Amino acid sequence: MTAAERLFDVESVGKEMLAEARKALAGRGREVRKVGEAEIRGLAGVLADIGSRVAKGELTPKEAKRLVQIHQATVASVLRSLEGLSVLASRDALRALTRVAAGALSRFLGFKLL
Amino acid sequence: MTRRIRIIIIAAAVLALLPGCVSRVAPHDPTIATGLAELQASQTRFFDELQRTVGTPDAAWECHITWYEDTRGRIAALRARTASSGLKDDPTARSLELLDGSVSQLEEAHAEGLSVAEISVLRALFDSQLRMLIQLEAAKETKTAEVTP
Numbered sequence: 656m657t658a659a660e661r662l663f664d665v666e667s668v669g670k671e672m673l674a675e676a677r678k679a680l681a682g683r684g685r686e687v688r689k690v691g692e693a694e695i696r697g698l699a700g701v702l703a704d705i706g707s708r709v710a711k712g713e714l715t716p717k718e719a720k721r722l723v724q725i726h727q728a729t730v731a732s733v734l735r736s737l738e739g740l741s742v743l744a745s746r747d748a749l750r751a752l753t754r755v756a757a758g759a760l761s762r763f764l765g766f767k768l769l
Numbered sequence: 770m771t772r773r774i775r776i777i778i779i780a781a782a783v784l785a786l787l788p789g790c791v792s793r794v795a796p797h798d799p800t801i802a803t804g805l806a807e808l809q810a811s812q813t814r815f816f817d818e819l820q821r822t823v824g825t826p827d828a829a830w831e832c833h834i835t836w837y838e839d840t841r842g843r844i845a846a847l848r849a850r851t852a853s854s855g856l857k858d859d860p861t862a863r864s865l866e867l868l869d870g871s872v873s874q875l876e877e878a879h880a881e882g883l884s885v886a887e888i889s890v891l892r893a894l895f896d897s898q899l900r901m902l903i904q905l906e907a908a909k910e911t912k913t914a915e916v917t918p
Contacts, residue, residue, distance in 0.1 A: 694901060701893045713886040721878050722890050725871050729894040732867035736901035739860030742794045743908050 672699045672730070684744035691737045698730055795854035795861060797909035804847045805906055809899045811840065816892040823885050830879040837876050844869045861905060868898050 672695060705722050708714040714722070815836050822828040844865055851862035875891060883891070 690904065694897060697893070698897060701890060701897075704893075705890055708886045708890075714884065714890075718878075718884060718887050721874065722887060722894075725874050725878075725891065725894050728867050728871045728874070729898050732864045732871070732898045733901045735860045735864040735867065736905045739794050739864075739905045740908050742860070743905075746794070 672702070684741065687737060687740045687744050690740065691733075694733050694737070695730075698726065698733065702726060793856070793858070794909065795851060795856050795859045797906065798850060798854075799910075801847055801850055801861065802903070802906045802910065804843060804850070805899065805903050808840070808843050808847075809903065811836070811843070812895055812899060815840075816888065816895070819883065819888050820885075820892075823883065823888055828883070830876070830882075833879065837872070837879075840872055841869070844872065861902065864898065864902050864905070868895075868902070871895065871898065 702723070705714065705719050705726070709716065709719045815833070819828055819833075826832070848862065848865050848869065851859055851865060854862075856862070871894070875895070878887065878891075
């Protein structure tokens, strides 16, 4: 595989990453989606940068390999943080729902439930 | 089924969902927020110095052993703090675990010698991990403030 082909592969992976992230973030809150997409786009750019530097001879394959390993850990870490943000967003929605449900229940029971 | 019973069942189901959702993320901890901010500042200084000294003996791993020890210590303290929440799969705890692993990988690479090109990529990756961790902790604070009368 030539350096140019390697670059192409890395860029494809970057695009796939973004597409997968969009799918994963589709059901999340708007704010989480916005933050998540921006971060994953940045990480896809870093991956493309690694490929580009390999093609230019600025990075050796060995250096690129260890950078990609740290990149993978970074993606996993970022996704974990996004998961946390998503849970917080869901918690907000659920709290709002709870207030409504508790209000309805209280009206029927005749006393304040929450 | 009467309307009243239906409403009671739906409301009870919504109320039953709340604890399951809340328990998946540890509450905001100012010590963790401060620790993450300090870690980010320390990391910025580390990469600034590496970028300034790369190619000279001052960039060698041996000159930065203290930083690695200090960073591992800081992350260990934060991980211990998150562990005290008692949540097995807390996102902050898992992200810190991954950051810890990344620091070990960085140190291994550093011991073998880092190139100029590697340093800028590494900086972007570590920035990303810490930025998101800080953002998550900040979001917890906001949410905590919203529900505190």
